[in-house]
Amino acid sequence: MSHEVRERAKGFVGGTVSGLTKLLVGHPFDTIKIRLQCDPGRYAGPIACLRSLVQHESVWAVYKGCVPPAIGWMMTDSVLLGSLHTYRRMLMRWHPQRERLPVALQGLAGVGAGWTNAFVTAPVELLKTKLQMQRARFSARAAEFTSTYDCARQVVRYTGVRGLWRALPATLLFRTSFGPMFASYDVCQRVLGAWAQPYREGASWTYAWLVSPACVTFLAGGLAAEVFWFVGYPADVIKNRVMADSMHAPRYAGGVRGMCEAARDLWAPRDMPAGERGLVGLPRRLRRIYTGYLTRPCT
Secondary structure (H helix, E strand, O other): OOHHHHHHHHHHHHHHHHHHHHHHHHHHHHHHHHHHHHOOOOOOOHHHHHHHHHHHHOHHHHHOOOHHHHHHHHHHHHHHHHHHHHHHHHHHOOOOOOOOOOHHHHHHHHHHHHHHHHHHHHHHHHHHHHHHOOOOOOOOOOOOOOOHHHHHHHHHHHHOHHHHHOOHHHHHHHHOOHHHHHHHHHHHHHHHHHHHHHHHOOOOOOOOOOOOHHHHHHHHHHHHHHHHHHHHHHHHHHHHHHHHOOOOOOOOOOHHHHHHHHHHHHHOOOOOOHHHOOOOOHHHHHHHHOOOHHHOOOO
């Protein structure tokens, strides 16, 4: 087996494991985040949202919409890592004399991987978001969607197959954040690795773990994920609001126009309080835009 095939196989396996782990641990947080983003003002905060879910929709409500990512994230994360590896190899042809890509090209490869991944992710996240926003209990007959298949069937029925990619522009905008993420990961790994290298030889058992390559990779990945969410969170809100929009009486148009309408509604809604207006109200406006930020799942 060639080296390139092994690398692609490792990317596929890594993406599959990453997707399943993210689903198990992160989906409850994602459900709370979606509710806070798409229904502003309904909940006093994450704890109030969780309490409402458990009391009115059952304890398993936090896993609403888990089927689309369970099926899709194994593929989407594999596409992300596989395309990232491909774009990096393509860009390395510009710098054949270097062992590693410059930071700017690491970011460019990340953007390309995020955009490639968006075409697969958009329909998965649309179904997930619609199911997460459904407030009926799992067993309720009055539920708008009785299953993931029923949700997909209704989306196609009322909006056509293209309706599954209705929020693609907003998804592309959000997935652009993979550029800063992978660029910052490269920077953090280099800086932390250079800091830890002198201490590895002869390190005491009490702190040897802190300067190990595995710990450096772990910390660099965590910091890069923070960059990803801080940069991309407003776009995530825009994307999710477009996806959660009603199929029967939509508030936003499809495509780029709908993305712009949702962005305008997020930044300056018609019912925006006076305290959020102008330069003085900027901190409050940013706080509203980043509502649910602490409940974001792992990337």
